[in-house]
Amino acid sequence: MxxxxxxxxxxxxxxxxxxxxxxxxxxxxxxxxxxxxxxxxxxxxxxxxxxxxxxxxxxxxxxxxxxxxxxxxxxxxxxxxxxxxxxxxxxxxxxxxxxxxxxxxYLSGSITFDTNVTTVDARTASAIVWLDCLLVNVDRTARNTNMLLWHKELWLIDHGASLYFHHSWQNWEEKATQPFSYAKDHVLLKHATELSAVDTAFKAILTPDRINAIVALVPNEWLLIDAPFTTAKEHRQAYATFLNTRIAHSETFVKATTDARQALI
Structure with a gap:
């Protein structure tokens, strides 16, 4: 297998x-x-x-x-x-x-990140917000930060609510180029002042080859369950296409998220 x-x-x-x-x-x-x-x-x-x-x-x-x-x-x-x-x-x-x-x-001894207690620097906050906009991750809010402090360092956990379009695959090609409307609720949005710089740096890292290699890790047996694809290869390619398209059009979600931050402050 x-x-x-x-x-x-x-x-x-x-x-x-x-x-x-x-x-x-x-x-x-x-x-x-x-x-x-x-x-x-x-x-x-x-x-x-x-x-x-x-x-x-x-x-x-x-x-x-x-x-x-x-x-x-x-x-x-x-x-x-x-x-x-x-x-x-x-x-x-x-x-x-x-x-x-x-x-x-398991990060034994870690504690849940609390934005009222710990301040995150602008670069790190911008990096995490950018990541969640890319992944359309709806679950990094003040209510549920999905971040831990472990040995005084910030760690990310639980990306299971990302890529939520794949629960129906409806209009997924169109959604790849859209802003991330939930960015306004992001726990670190207020501190994300370096989104443009992060965008430039991250687009250089996340090349199509890099994305394809990450998506290739998904086991065949997890694919084709409640999905509109004929083969596991086609299903896997859809994830890569969504992510690579979204990265290519990242200026859309960066601008919308920057506007959301301005409205917040």
Whole structure:
């Protein structure tokens, strides 16, 4: 089976530790056979593999841009795993997630980022806002920042709400060139004063080859589930086309987001 996983490690989940019930998809803290602890994202959860695809693509683009992201790994769940789990809801989730899932390193001791307590410099804030505009990530608000402070450094987590167009694939080519309307709610928008400079730098990094390589990491078995494509190759190419088109037209979302910031302040 081709998982296109040359650049990501694969681990075997050996112990389910505890659910993270604050997450809508009910991720869990789990231990793998490499002795590390991970936040495990299940393909059998409510949004299925699409949330894992968004997590993988979003996280690896963030890493390519130099932003701090915990390591992402493929996490394999054996069919016998979870048979002794007493919670029926969790047992059903584990059964539905047999096979390949996604996990990120658990940052033990980290704390949730609070914009009222910690100030982010303009360059970093602009980089994160630009990233979320690219990914159309609706989930980086004051209500749910999806950022952690770990050893006094800012780390990004949870990009599962990115690329939300892929839940229907309706008018996705048109959406690739549109502004990001949710930018006005971004937790770091007020500090994002260097969007134009970041735009120039990031467009040089995120070449079509770089984007294609990241999208190529998506396993075939996560594709073609509730999607209007004939082959996994066509499905994967649609993600790359969306992202490369959006990067080529980034001035549209940069201008709209800059205007939203001016209205905010």
């Amino acid at each position: 081709d998982h296109n996983k040359a650049d990501l490690r694969t681990v075997q989940v050996v112990r389910y530790i505890t659910p993270l019930r604050e997450g809508g998809s009910m991720p869990a803290i789990a231990e793998a056979d490499d002795t590390f602890t991970y936040v495990l994202k299940f393909r059998g959860a409510g949004q299925g593999p699409k949330a894992l695809i968004a997590e993988l693509i979003g996280g690896e683009i963030a890493r390519a841009l130099g932003l701090r992201m915990p390591e992402i790994v493929f996490a394999y769940l054996d069919e016998a795993f979870g048979r002794t789990e007493p919670d029926e809801e969790i047992q059903d989730l584990l059964k539905a997630s047999e096979g390949l899932n996604l996990a990120v390193h």
